[in-house]
Amino acid sequence: MSSAALPASHPLVDGRTAAAPLVAALRRQKPSHRPVWFMRQAGRSLPEYMEARAGTSMLEACLTPGLASEITLQPVRRYGVDAAIFFSDIVVPMRIAGVPVDIQPGVGPVFARPIRSMADIEALPDLGVTGDRGSFDTGLDAVREAVKLTVEELETTPLIGFAGAPFTLAAYMVDGRPSRDHLGARELMHTAPDVWEALVRWTSKAAGLFLRAQVLAGASAVQLFDSWAGSLSEADYETHCAGGSRAALTAVADLDVPRIHFAANAGHLLDALGAAGATALGVDYRMPLDAAARVTGGAFALQGNIDPAMLSAPVATLMRHVQDVLDRGSEAPGHVVNLGHGMPPHADPEVVKRIVDLVHERG
DSSP: OOOTTSOTTSHHHHSSSTTOHHHHHHTTSOOSSOOBOOTTOSSTTOHHHHHHTTTOOHHHHHTOHHHHHHHHHHHHHHHOOSOEEOOOOTTHHHHHHTOOEEEETTTEEEESSOOOSHHHHHTSOOOOOTTOOSHHHHHTHHHHHHHHHHHHHHTTSOEEEEEEOHHHHHHHHHHSSOOSSOHHHHHHHHHOHHHHHHHHHHHHHHHHHHHHHHHHHTOSEEEEEESSGGGSOHHHHHHHTHHHHHHHHHTTGGGTOOEEEEETTOGGGHHHHHHTTOSEEEOOTTSOHHHHHHHTTTOSEEEEEEOGGGGGSOHHHHHHHHHHHHHHHTTSSSEEEEESSOOOTTOOHHHHHHHHHHHHHHO
16 A cells, blocks of 8 residues: 555554554455444434533534544444544534534524625635645644544544535535525536536535545545435536545545545446545445445445434344345445444434444354
8 A cells, every 4th residue: 555645653554554344345355354334423323422512512513622532432432333433514614614604403504605606606715725724724723633632542443534525515505504406506507507616616625625634634534425416417417516526535545545435315326426536435225235336347345335214123124134235245345334324313322233243243
């Protein structure tokens, strides 16, 4: 592995995580056991999370290094998963940049000034360039500190860095809040393609710098999470969005860390998601993993894809489902067990621990 661009103290360089099952599986090597972690494992389903976050807003928690680190570590301690996912939110880079955004309980990200014109784009904060100690880079110091604190505690367990994909970020910024069909974003990419492209350039730069800061501080892999790409046709994704994801993932390509690309409801986009610079693909619960392996021709390690709804099923039903995921995942050149979307807020921690134990026993 060429890792000259990583610091000598990085876990992949000094050996702490170089042979970790997660890293091996994502690199399409043979791990000592099938690794497992869960999207949204850090947070809302854990009672210790609610206790730690009491009296603190979501974005405040994300940007308080000691608290963000503690929340990131909680599921590793409780479940024994094979990776930590950095506790953050997709709009954290916007908040750091100075874009007025808040996360409203029961609603989600809400932007005070939706983006609709080129003038709106031009009013967005300057993000600077890699290595420029401008205000955005300085604002990332809280993220770097949280990652460093976390990596010190994790020892041989890898930390996965996280960012929202440029399309999802842009869609939120256009609509100003969550949308059912992302019609505003889809309209803008066709009615004002120059405005759309400029916005995607800005969001891809923010996502890329955010990922890079996490990797250089100690993350051993990254995941680009595209919540809403599944609402797009393959043609629209490739023409109007893939370049943004490619730019975000390229921001860490020289650091030679595994790069997972996940989009919900996007089985029709797997090839395009891979071509955008991923080394591994997340697959949601709608597409069987063996089918995904065939579609992608064995070119990517796969991650997934336990149906989150199954966490509430009878134990025997859930365990059969997990075994089916293991069996189908064995068709991929590398497989990381995960949910096919995020952890439900009402998930029973005891059930989640049972899944981890089963994967480690049979995987």
